[in-house]
Amino acid sequence: MRDHLLGLKSEDYDFTTDALPDQVMQLFKHVIPTGIEHGTVTVHFEKQSFEVTTFRSEADYIDGRHPSSVTFIPSLEEDLKRRDFTINAFAADCRDGRIIDLHDGKKDLKNKIIRAIGDPRQRFAEDALRILRAARIAAKLNFSIEMQTLSAMGMLKENLSKVSAERIRDELFKLVLSDHPATGLSYLKEQGILTVILPEFKACDGLFQGGMHHEDVLSHSISACQASAAFASTLEVRLAALLHDIGKCEVVVPTEDRNTFKSHELVGEMITQSLLKRLKASNNLIKDVSHLVRHHMFDYQSNWSDSAVRRFIARVGLQYIPRLLQLRIADQIAIHGKANTVLLDELHHRIEAIIEEHDALSIKDLAVNGNDLLDMGIPKGEKIGATLAYLLETVLDDPGQNNREQLLDLAEKYQSLEVFTN
Numbered sequence: 001m002r003d004h005l006l007g008l009k010s011e012d013y014d015f016t017t018d019a020l021p022d023q024v025m026q027l028f029k030h031v032i033p034t035g036i037e038h039g040t041v042t043v044h045f046e047k048q049s050f051e052v053t054t055f056r057s058e059a060d061y062i063d064g065r066h067p068s069s070v071t072f073i074p075s076l077e078e079d080l081k082r083r084d085f086t087i088n089a090f091a092a093d094c095r096d097g098r099i100i101d102l103h104d105g106k107k108d109l110k111n112k113i114i115r116a117i118g119d120p121r122q123r124f125a126e127d128a129l130r131i132l133r134a135a136r137i138a139a140k141l142n143f144s145i146e147m148q149t150l151s152a153m154g155m156l157k158e159n160l161s162k163v164s165a166e167r168i169r170d171e172l173f174k175l176v177l178s179d180h181p182a183t184g185l186s187y188l189k190e191q192g193i194l195t196v197i198l199p200e201f202k203a204c205d206g207l208f209q210g211g212m213h214h215e216d217v218l219s220h221s222i223s224a225c226q227a228s229a230a231f232a233s234t235l236e237v238r239l240a241a242l243l244h245d246i247g248k249c250e251v252v253v254p255t256e257d258r259n260t261f262k263s264h265e266l267v268g269e270m271i272t273q274s275l276l277k278r279l280k281a282s283n284n285l286i287k288d289v290s291h292l293v294r295h296h297m298f299d300y301q302s303n304w305s306d307s308a309v310r311r312f313i314a315r316v317g318l319q320y321i322p323r324l325l326q327l328r329i330a331d332q333i334a335i336h337g338k339a340n341t342v343l344l345d346e347l348h349h350r351i352e353a354i355i356e357e358h359d360a361l362s363i364k365d366l367a368v369n370g371n372d373l374l375d376m377g378i379p380k381g382e383k384i385g386a387t388l389a390y391l392l393e394t395v396l397d398d399p400g401q402n403n404r405e406q407l408l409d410l411a412e413k414y415q416s417l418e419v420f421t422n
Helices: 021-027 076-081 105-111 120-126 129-141 147-155 157-162 165-176 181-190 199-204 217-228 235-243 264-278 283-295 306-316 318-336 342-356 370-375 382-397 404-421
Strands: 014-017 030-035 040-045 048-054 056-058 070-072 090-092 099-101
Touching (some): 021 030, 021 040, 021 048, 120 129, 120 147, 129 147, 129 165, 129 181, 147 157, 165 181, 165 235, 181 235, 199 217, 199 264, 217 235, 235 264, 235 318, 264 283, 283 306, 306 318, 306 342, 306 382, 318 342, 370 382, 382 404
Parallel strands (some): 014 048
Antiparallel strands (some): 030 040, 040 048, 056 070, 090 099
16 A cells, blocks of 8 residues: 555555454455464455455564464454554555555655654564564665654664564565665664674674775675665675675774775675575575675776686676676775776677687587596596696687697696696
8 A cells, every 4th residue: 555655566465354264265265374373364366366364453472573362353443553664554445445544654655754653662572573674665765764763673673683584584685676775774774783684794884994985894885785776686786785895894904094805805705605594595696696796806907818808707607797797886886976887898898709709718618528538538537627627728718729629639638747747
């Protein structure tokens, strides 16, 4: 209902009723009791699914996430009191479309404010995930969080330890994918919530950088995430923008006018892997984000040889190049307020030219494979891998050598070299 009133596309429609779950199940042919203990069933109607929940009141939230019991009631007014924020407590009468607004939600929508219903401390004590939900909605809509609501979020932030990693992950990822991630992330930073859910950032908060940087490491990370929102729609790039400098706090070396952070991208890769694993992210997401973090410090110059560009592609992986360039642009915008893409555009054009030439950029592109080397008598195992790596290095330097006869000859000579050096 909130999105409808804002003129946004509604992602789903939920229904609430004084009918008991059993009565709802009798009214429709295809019903699934998805959360019947809490009064919710899912109705399949005309190839769509709708959640239908009975009006209810709730007992105390003993675990800080779920009510110890629910009671079905005939009153919509009482049901709406248990909602989280005023802008989420609208209802529409299905008979005439009349909007029911018992908590001045329309006023808060007009003023672009997120306000808890009743006592915000009670709302967040009932369900700590609402703390992140407030920030996520602020990021989605670019709304302000009302002061008492914001203060209560900070007061009860430690209750987030009661929330599962999966639920925290889902809210955080939705926030990062919003149009205004810096709005939500800044609220979380301001109240000390961000370092509760992502303690790896604690030492980054207030960590001076100097040089080209005008922000501390954490503030810069938030700015980079916001910058990425303008042109990067993938979660991998958005998260990489947020996490790209997270290794700096581990390697910082103070100097007179600035700090240095040698190899922070390598440390950041490991921290990113650990952080996303704790949030139970998918293996593919962990791999992609940590890979982008590892390689975000590349320093392309016009004097790179073609073989250097091919080695860059081979090292990073062709499939990662577009996302890595997006990450670099976001980083530049966060530092300078705008991006100078002259060198990045040049690199992009050179990569495209190499692709058009069909140069070998990985072992699978070689004119020979492991089976060919086995047929030569090279033993299976490390020897095969080392030989293929040697052949790829040779071809990266001189693509013209990527033909079967020449590579087999090089492989044979490499074995002799290996015997000699060993």
